[in-house]
Amino acid sequence: MAQDWYRENHTPHAQIALSVRQRLFDQTSEFQRVEVVETDEYGKMLLLDGCVMCTERDEFIYHEMIIHPALCSHPNPRDVLIIGGGDGGSVREAIRHRGVKSVTLVEIDALVIEASRRFLPSIACGLDDPRVDIRVADGFVHLDDHQGAYDVIVVDSTDPVGPGEVLFTEDFFKKVKRAARPGGIVVFQSENPMYYSEVITKMHRTLRGLFSHTGLYLAPIPTYPGGLWSFTMASDEVNPLTGKIFEGRMDPAPLKYYNPKLHRGAFLLPNYVKALVTP
Numbered sequence: 001m002a003q004d005w006y007r008e009n010h011t012p013h014a015q016i017a018l019s020v021r022q023r024l025f026d027q028t029s030e031f032q033r034v035e036v037v038e039t040d041e042y043g044k045m046l047l048l049d050g051c052v053m054c055t056e057r058d059e060f061i062y063h064e065m066i067i068h069p070a071l072c073s074h075p076n077p078r079d080v081l082i083i084g085g086g087d088g089g090s091v092r093e094a095i096r097h098r099g100v101k102s103v104t105l106v107e108i109d110a111l112v113i114e115a116s117r118r119f120l121p122s123i124a125c126g127l128d129d130p131r132v133d134i135r136v137a138d139g140f141v142h143l144d145d146h147q148g149a150y151d152v153i154v155v156d157s158t159d160p161v162g163p164g165e166v167l168f169t170e171d172f173f174k175k176v177k178r179a180a181r182p183g184g185i186v187v188f189q190s191e192n193p194m195y196y197s198e199v200i201t202k203m204h205r206t207l208r209g210l211f212s213h214t215g216l217y218l219a220p221i222p223t224y225p226g227g228l229w230s231f232t233m234a235s236d237e238v239n240p241l242t243g244k245i246f247e248g249r250m251d252p253a254p255l256k257y258y259n260p261k262l263h264r265g266a267f268l269l270p271n272y273v274k275a276l277v278t279p
């Protein structure tokens with residue numbers, strides 16, 4: 001039998017291909033197509049509208065890096081909001097922090113949560129923690145209803161197309177800012193610097209107008225477009241590049257990527273990336 005391959009187009013002229021052992025789930029919600037396939041190289045993988053969201057083998061890099069730099073930069077993070085992230089990986093990392101009293105997950109698509117719980121237990125495992133409040137709702141509406149409510153807000157979105165598009169607008173950034181407490185820190189996944197350079201530049205230009213401090217940082221993620229991923233942290237109080245890194249507040253956990261020295265280093269940018277965020 002011919003080998004089954006999963007392919008995602010990263011651009012019209014570049015794609016990633018992973019050989020598939022088994023196709024496990026394929027349903028379409030009112031928002032998007034949700035698939036889970038088991039690959040030979042990366043284990044089980046979640047896809048939304050044909051785009052890789054996470055794989056069992058490399059998801060730790062993304063989830064540790066979207067959560068720990070912000071949570072370790074905040075002097076006392078108690079209430080955390082995650083927008084998107086229905087697979088649960090960001091939640092799993094947030095609840096490692098002992099001081100965190102509540103994690104609210106606002107995911108627009110219940111099918112993402114359902115498929116992840118069923119097929120990706122090592123990623124979705126944090127969703128049942130008593131500190132976690134899951135809301136299947138629109139992030140925009142939730143932010144309006146929860147002004148000044150969170151210490152850290154994490155936007156674990158898809159690409160700026162389809163349901164994720166609005167999560168890259170100035171209007172949305174303003175709402176995120178308003179939902180943060182004084183001293184709060186916000187963090188966004190901000191795409192690949194080679195294929196999405198304009199998205200990064202525009203996002204930073206907008207965020208610089210709203211927050212006193214912004215910082216871009218990087219982590220390599222083999223299954224994402226371009227293999228290199230960026231994240232953006234912003235705050236009025238904490239300078240992401242120079243602020244104190246609070247160590248030792250996590251349960252002694254087997255983190256596979258994050259450590260405080262790497263946290264500092266992740267903000268050191270290659271020249272072509274630095275140019276994207278230099279005013």
Ligand code: AG3
Pocket residue numbers: 008051052053054062085086087088089090156157158159189223224225
């Ligand atoms: N969110 C960012 C995924 C973007 C990947 N893009 C792509 N494959 N075209 C991932 C959500 C994980 N919690």
